[in-house]
Amino acid sequence: MEGWTYEQTMLIAQAIVLCGQGIGAGLALIAGIGPGIGEGFAVGKAIETIGRQPEAKSDARNTMYVGCAIAESTGIYGLFIGMALLFFNPFLKYLGA
């Protein structure tokens, strides 16, 4: 950049990195849509099963919990990436400042 000091350039570079991290964290949380739909579907089906066969209530509930926890994991990956971007600033160190 013409006429800029080193400090000014680094400041702009850091601002761009932080900006990208913020946008990236927001985009990472889009991953929450999938588990939301999936878990809602699973719970709905479990309630249908319990309504049809009330004697299988505990089985349906346990399976639903395990299924929900597994379906949730993709959302958790997204959440974790978002958290890492927000709190650990993983890309600032590549600026070498």
Add this chain to the structure above:
Amino acid sequence: MSMTAAINAVSTVFLESTEKFYDTELNLEVTGPKKMITLWADGKEVFSISETIVTGWVIILLVALLLKWLTSDLKVVPTSKKQAAAEWIVTFFNDLVTENLGAELVKFAPYIATVFTFALTGSLISIFGLRSVTADINCTGTWAMLTFILITYYKFKTNGFLGYFKSFADPIFLMAPINVLSEVATPVSMALRMFGNISSGMIISSIVYAALMILSHTVYNLLNLSIGALQYFSVFQIGIPAVLSLYFDFFSSVIQSYVFIMLTMAYIRNARGTE
């Protein structure tokens, strides 16, 4: 009163009470496990013991003492509630493993019970304000690797040495990279699932605590309370985080521990195939 007037009134309160202004700066620090003991040699760090290991060993000692107490002076016909509890625990895990793996693999019950107990107590320790053992990827990664070794062992045993490598070329050899990828993804996803759940719960809890601290200090400022011991006491931190803790600490820990052992057993069952 219009919005601008309200904001002006609030800012006047802030400006007038500058000498007793509560610090509302966000003091949030999210890090990995701290290093508790570090060994230095020639100014270089050669060896360090993290918070996870120390907490883990405390848990191991406590659980070992509890189990020692539970199994002391056993009788053939149980008369004490203590022995009934011990027998219930053993029966529960034996039944669980028999139901999922079959009667011939009931020898896995101690391993499954160990992983479940450690995962549960290691996650629930956050109720006492310590850092969860399972909020460290090294810990969950180790358990996932153990599961991976078990899976691979049973695949070798079922298919034979050549059959194991042949199973990667199923249905055609072009699928081999994808099969290898899915094989590697098993331990990674198991480790990340538990780690992600527990650590994100921990991070969300600490964000809520920090936010409630700011809220309390803002209310103190608005009420024009004089500064004093209240600086270190946030009234909104009482009670409100307990609701979140019920989900993130209690529910999440129990469900994730259960899912971990259920998945371990499901993978072992798949690896053995239909004999």
